[in-house]
Amino acid sequence: MTTSSDLLFSSFSFGPLSLPNRVVMAPLTRCRAGEGNVPTELIARYYEQRASAGLIVSEASQVSQQGTGYVGTPGIYTDAQVEGWRLVTDAVHRAGGRIFLQLWHVGRSSHVSFQPDRQAPVSSSAVRIRAGHAHTPEGPQPYSTPRALEIHEIPGVVGQFEAGARRAKAAGFDGVELHSANGYLIDQFLRDGVNQRTDRYGGSVQNRARLLLEIVEAVTGVFGADRVGARLSPRSEYNDMSDSDPAELFSHVATELSERRLAYLHVVEPLEGRALDAPERVTPLLRARFRGAFIVNGGYTREAAEEALRTGAADLVSFGAPFIANPDLPERLARRAPLNAPDVSTFYAGGPRGYIDYPRLDEAQPAAAGAG
Numbered sequence: 001m002t003t004s005s006d007l008l009f010s011s012f013s014f015g016p017l018s019l020p021n022r023v024v025m026a027p028l029t030r031c032r033a034g035e036g037n038v039p040t041e042l043i044a045r046y047y048e049q050r051a052s053a054g055l056i057v058s059e060a061s062q063v064s065q066q067g068t069g070y071v072g073t074p075g076i077y078t079d080a081q082v083e084g085w086r087l088v089t090d091a092v093h094r095a096g097g098r099i100f101l102q103l104w105h106v107g108r109s110s111h112v113s114f115q116p117d118r119q120a121p122v123s124s125s126a127v128r129i130r131a132g133h134a135h136t137p138e139g140p141q142p143y144s145t146p147r148a149l150e151i152h153e154i155p156g157v158v159g160q161f162e163a164g165a166r167r168a169k170a171a172g173f174d175g176v177e178l179h180s181a182n183g184y185l186i187d188q189f190l191r192d193g194v195n196q197r198t199d200r201y202g203g204s205v206q207n208r209a210r211l212l213l214e215i216v217e218a219v220t221g222v223f224g225a226d227r228v229g230a231r232l233s234p235r236s237e238y239n240d241m242s243d244s245d246p247a248e249l250f251s252h253v254a255t256e257l258s259e260r261r262l263a264y265l266h267v268v269e270p271l272e273g274r275a276l277d278a279p280e281r282v283t284p285l286l287r288a289r290f291r292g293a294f295i296v297n298g299g300y301t302r303e304a305a306e307e308a309l310r311t312g313a314a315d316l317v318s319f320g321a322p323f324i325a326n327p328d329l330p331e332r333l334a335r336r337a338p339l340n341a342p343d344v345s346t347f348y349a350g351g352p353r354g355y356i357d358y359p360r361l362d363e364a365q366p367a368a369a370g371a372g
């Protein structure tokens, strides 16, 4: 008899990849990169510990200095960064895993202190983030007002992603995910709460999707479409984002990405207690339009993940915070074992603490037994 648990721990193939289970590690910024935004041995150990995931999507990695918005995030635009990432991909592959790099440009979520010559960060339009603060080397600061990219500069931005994909390939990644979610540069073009352009990159949904599709064309030219995924967050308000009609916009985007035969679509839409097919949810509309592998994310438990797979709402489910605290998450889910609780205070700082010291199930048992 097939049970729902057989689905979460059954294999899945897309393109040239064969995944041993459907438990994906979501991209998680941890701010542990070394000097020059270079990945280190510490980062390699962290990913190696999590290599039992069906697929790891790396933390977001900026494609340029212009695309940087946080302290300690790794880059993918220098030779030293490629060498650092090679430590990570080698460690994950040795441990039997697969890993994609998440390509990132933060756009207006930056601050002048990260920019060359303290220039203004760039975006689709000169609309500043009002909510929250930029996390600068000098501590929290109000976000800088961005400047709108000139139309002649856009090929250069596409080129940053293309170069990032080339370097990701040189570093040994199995593929790349475009970070087109969570209010960063690509999302700043997609959604009309920010994008006020009147040229061919603004206005209609076709125009607002243009930057993403140009980046897709460039990056699939490097990796092949079957090794490229994209992440979308159709209703997220993070980074002061909004859109007048997310269902229309993101349905168009899913259709276009499907035509370009992208390996997967990774959709972030927190469940927040709603049914998977609740009418306000955008995810089911995208599932219906996208033919490749479909990954869902946002507050999934083992039970919700199984339901998503059983009902055909998704092919794969990604887990964020649970993977921070549980290096052996697939095994714990399979055995219905208790999960370690994540320590929020070490999400973005703390070196090895709260990073590579969460116990595996077989390490946790002696500690628990020691109490008796």
Ligand SMILES: Cc1cc2nc3c(=O)[nH]c(=O)nc-3n(C[C@H](O)[C@H](O)[C@H](O)COP(=O)(O)O)c2cc1C
Binding pocket: 026, 027, 028, 029, 030, 058, 059, 060, 102, 179, 181, 182, 231, 268, 297, 298, 299, 300, 318, 319, 320, 321, 322, 347, 348
């Ligand atoms: C510490 C932390 C860092 C994150 N960094 C990224 C990131 O680099 N890229 C990204 O697309 N999402 C990032 N996210 C969002 C997660 O990938 C995921 O969407 C979110 O945690 C919800 O999934 P969960 O409920 O399973 O944790 C981050 C989330 C957390 C908690």
